[in-house]
Amino acid sequence: MTKDKDILHCPICNKSIRIISNNYKCTNCNSNFPIEDGIGILVPSPTEHISMIDKKIEGITGDWYSADQVRSYEKGPYYNHLQKRKKFVTKILEEINKKNKINNLLDLGCGDGSNLKWISKFSQNLYGTDYNLLRLKRAKKILNEIKISSKLFLTDIFSMPFIENSFDLIFFNHVIEHLEDDKLALKKIFKITKKGGYVILGTPNEGALAWKFAYYIESNVKRKTDHVNFYTANSIKKISEEAGFTVEHIEYMGWGIPIWKIDPLFRKYKIFDDLFESIGKKIFRNQATSLYLILKKNN
Numbered sequence: 479m480t481k482d483k484d485i486l487h488c489p490i491c492n493k494s495i496r497i498i499s500n501n502y503k504c505t506n507c508n509s510n511f512p513i514e515d516g517i518g519i520l521v522p523s524p525t526e527h528i529s530m531i532d533k534k535i536e537g538i539t540g541d542w543y544s545a546d547q548v549r550s551y552e553k554g555p556y557y558n559h560l561q562k563r564k565k566f567v568t569k570i571l572e573e574i575n576k577k578n579k580i581n582n583l584l585d586l587g588c589g590d591g592s593n594l595k596w597i598s599k600f601s602q603n604l605y606g607t608d609y610n611l612l613r614l615k616r617a618k619k620i621l622n623e624i625k626i627s628s629k630l631f632l633t634d635i636f637s638m639p640f641i642e643n644s645f646d647l648i649f650f651n652h653v654i655e656h657l658e659d660d661k662l663a664l665k666k667i668f669k670i671t672k673k674g675g676y677v678i679l680g681t682p683n684e685g686a687l688a689w690k691f692a693y694y695i696e697s698n699v700k701r702k703t704d705h706v707n708f709y710t711a712n713s714i715k716k717i718s719e720e721a722g723f724t725v726e727h728i729e730y731m732g733w734g735i736p737i738w739k740i741d742p743l744f745r746k747y748k749i750f751d752d753l754f755e756s757i758g759k760k761i762f763r764n765q766a767t768s769l770y771l772i773l774k775k776n777n
């Protein structure tokens with residue numbers, strides 16, 4: 479069982495923290511980090527951070543911050559596609575677990591916990607972080623209901639409260655496209671990955687021509703996504719390598735009609751989602767909707 483002191487440190491000064499009367503307290507700089515509903519608020523300025531997110535919830539990209547993810551995961555038009563992602567990630571986790579037992583697993587940007595639910599079985603110690611307390615509280619509730627034990631923390635990716643070389647596996651799923659300084663984020667993730675450990679990085683393939691076209695004809699969709707980066711396989715591979723990772727594999731996944739208004743009308747039916755997948759994989763490989771990269775931190 480991994481203890482707090484083995485992986486956590488102060489997000490401000492990187493020295494050790496410990497729990498004193500329902501707060502994490504830094505032993506060096508004396509900073510206080512509250513714990514709410516069992517979730518440690520481990521960001522440099524907890525109050526400012528929470529009010530910043532509250533403002534986002536009221537803004538134009540508010541849906542990205544507050545819409546029910548589990549509902550869209552399980553009942554939305556892309557259910558069939560999400561099952562394909564889950565199947566792929568499961569296969570990778572099984573392979574990695576066979577080679578090297580995954581001790582500490584972090585879902586970085588865990589949101590409402592849709593993925594924590596099923597990746598939990600691949601780890602001894604399950605961690606989830608997000609910068610949105612609303613989502614973390616939902617995740618906690620869902621995991622408690624199905625009796626999965628986990629540790630959830632509110633964190634900021636640019637000042638994470640984790641000690642170097644802490645995680646055997648980091649699941650970093652559809653987060654990086656939202657981060658202005660994506661290169662720095664990858665460097666931070668590289669640090670906290672254990673030597674010999676892996677990162678499974680998922681992101682939309684929105685730098686591809688088909689999806690650039692989709693945004694071009696429906697520019698209102700772009701404004702609502704909160705995406706700031708639009709990658710191709712090559713561009714995401716390049717910045718992953720610059721951060722220090724070896725790219726072991728790139729998976730192209732999901733094909734559709736590059737018109738946001740029409741695509742979900744078809745892909746909500748498994749028969750179409752499967753058909754697009756089999757045609758796309760053969761003929762339009764580079765125009766997939768999603769990418770998964772398997773990144774390794776070598777010894």
Ligand SMILES: [Zn+2]
Nearest residue numbers: 488491504507
């Ligand atoms: Zn400190």
